[in-house]
Amino acid sequence: MIASFSSVIWSIAGKRHIYQYAPPTARSRVGCSPSEKSPSWALLTDAFQQGLHTWFYDVSGLTSGSSSEQFHFPASSTSLLCSTEYLRIPFKIGQPKKQIVSKTVERDFEREYDKLQKLEDQTKKLHKDMKKSTEADLAMSKAAVKISADLLSNPLCEQDQAFLDSMTALDTAMRRMDAFNQEKVNQIQKTVVDPLKKYSSVFPSLNMAVKRREQTLQDYKRLQAKVEKYEEKEKTGPVMVKLHQAKEELRPVKDDFEAKNKQLLDEMPKFYQSRIDYFQPSFEALIRAQVVYFTEMYKIFSELTDQIDQAGLTDEQRERETEAKLTELRALSIVADD
Incomplete structure (x- = not known):
């Protein structure tokens, strides 16, 4: 041992x-x-x-x-x-001479259980990351709405109609984006985050079943050692009575362990393989939600570009125009370098 x-x-x-x-x-x-x-x-x-x-x-x-x-x-x-x-x-403790569980079976058991422990850790991490992702998405769209609202309330909008029109278009686009983003997050919550949470809730029961199997194994070993101890003694009347009692005590514990061990060895691989069928619909729903969202974002920002863009200007021309305005501002005495 x-x-x-x-x-x-x-x-x-x-x-x-x-x-x-x-x-x-x-x-x-x-x-x-x-x-x-x-x-x-x-x-x-x-x-x-x-x-x-x-x-x-x-x-x-x-x-x-x-x-x-x-x-x-x-x-x-x-x-x-x-x-x-x-x-x-x-430190001596009663251990049976007879090998109760073969090394191959114990190795198979530990391998399957180790795979499930890793799956549990990965599921919890994915659930945590998905929650962070949806929270960040909501924070981003809310921040964009606040920025557009602040720009719309800028006093310049009261003086320049063109600027007011541009900021109104921007604010409308940001609010539409926020609405689609909220819809996307709700969809991901239902199809991905909640199923991940439910899947994680199964593992405590599995871990408890493994713990009960281990406790039963210890009882099995203790009682088997007790039987072997009486079998090695001289076959007197009292010894034979105790041997019979020990065997009677051992039998239900042995049956209980073998049942628990067989059930776990049969069901742990099945549970591990089921992860694909369980998660595939969730990940497909996640992809669809992202595709719908970004398709709508393309439409929204294309319309926004058409509304606020100055026709006929390239990106280089806009950059030169912005730089020229900035140069004029720097030429003012109140912003001149000392």
Whole structure:
């Protein structure tokens, strides 16, 4: 069982730290703190439950004070003796000799679950990005409407009819743009953002099912080890009674685990594959909404150009005309450089 665990080995300031720990689906961290003079510790207790018999930590030179200190697990009577030179924690727990889940099955399970965890992260990120995108779209069109309204209220509009006509046309175009943008955002909200949110809500149930499977597996291993312990003992009357009781206790737990394991192995790949059928209509709706919006924007701004454009002038001519006006302004004494 120990061989199935991952190992992480690294070096910090010449001190070797060796951790052996359980797979991601069976990890939990429990804080373990000695006196105030010593550093805080975190032990992966699920690794012990998975069958890790000995855990080593080279703490030479890392602690201060007395040559040894007593460590205590929270909510546990187990205590560990920590030496300033070397810490060795013997930890034995009943583990079955019989392999309950083959390495191939466990590897397949972890692979499928890892794919779903990545899918969950990607779905949440996409949902967050889509919300930001729609909020930015709305802010942009609202800002454009405010700018056109401010220009329309400019005192110059009261003095120059041509300028008033241009600003009126601009304000009308911006309000039309805002209306189409609002319609686009509402469409995206219904067809993309809301479905993403609903899809994300499925993952907590999936994670809970995986957690229940892991809990049942631990019970299965514990009871299987108990059965094996009685099978190895001398076949006396009391031992045979206890063996029978242990087997009766094991049977429903074994059936429960096998059912949970089979269901997850069957349904996790199906759930992963279903993402295409689920999201494809949403993304098609997103594309259609964008196409409709930008088609309307082309019409609106083409009409606006026809209304405010000075016929016969090229872009270069307009640029030269603007530069000439700016030169006249710079020639005024009130804006002359000191």
